[in-house]
Amino acid sequence: MRRLAVAVFTIALLSLAATAQGPGAGTTESKQAPKVFRANKDQITQVQAKLKSANMYTGEATGKLDDATRTGVKTWQGGNGLKKTGTLNRATLEKMGIALTESQKLIPISDSSYASSGKKDANESKRVIFRATKDQIAAAQSKLKAGNMYSGESTGKLDDPTRDALKKYQEANGLKITRTLNQATLEKLGIELTEKQKASSTAAAATPSK
Numbered sequence: 001m002r003r004l005a006v007a008v009f010t011i012a013l014l015s016l017a018a019t020a021q022g023p024g025a026g027t028t029e030s031k032q033a034p035k036v037f038r039a040n041k042d043q044i045t046q047v048q049a050k051l052k053s054a055n056m057y058t059g060e061a062t063g064k065l066d067d068a069t070r071t072g073v074k075t076w077q078g079g080n081g082l083k084k085t086g087t088l089n090r091a092t093l094e095k096m097g098i099a100l101t102e103s104q105k106l107i108p109i110s111d112s113s114y115a116s117s118g119k120k121d122a123n124e125s126k127r128v129i130f131r132a133t134k135d136q137i138a139a140a141q142s143k144l145k146a147g148n149m150y151s152g153e154s155t156g157k158l159d160d161p162t163r164d165a166l167k168k169y170q171e172a173n174g175l176k177i178t179r180t181l182n183q184a185t186l187e188k189l190g191i192e193l194t195e196k197q198k199a200s201s202t203a204a205a206a207t208p209s210k
Helices: 002-020 041-053 067-078 090-096 122-126 134-146 160-172 183-189 202-206
Strands: none
Touching: 041 067, 041 090, 067 090, 134 160, 134 183, 160 183
């Protein structure tokens, strides 16, 4: 009997020890906090320049998101279907045509960025964002330079001089003025699309303006 009692007591202790060391015990793992989208100084500077040209900001392009800049951003957001937050979220930067960093591209657009009930419509949420490749941008720069619309080099970078030249080209060819290399502009320039781009449904956003 004594041995049986000792055996039962030992089994009970082992069971308690196993329970204490069950799944998750002794670990310090915690859920990773979601990444916060932040615009960098260069992007803020570009935004200030765009707002100033649109008469929505009267200060200098300092790269600092101050109150005056936030007010201008709110005004711009209100006129472009975005929620007036005064912050430079991903939706606002993309709508303004400002390039994102690689790390920013990993952060999805928040539904709360949009004015209509805080959500994108079903078609927009499924839409693939059209982006020109570096080679396509360089090819476009060469063609724009040949047409006396661009005086820089074929760098493959979609900078402000290139965007200004694209605006001129789009105006001259009855395209929607986006200052970006969308599908319609590339096709008009005679630049071949990638297979991924051909499958994109964003061509509708670049239909000719009437």
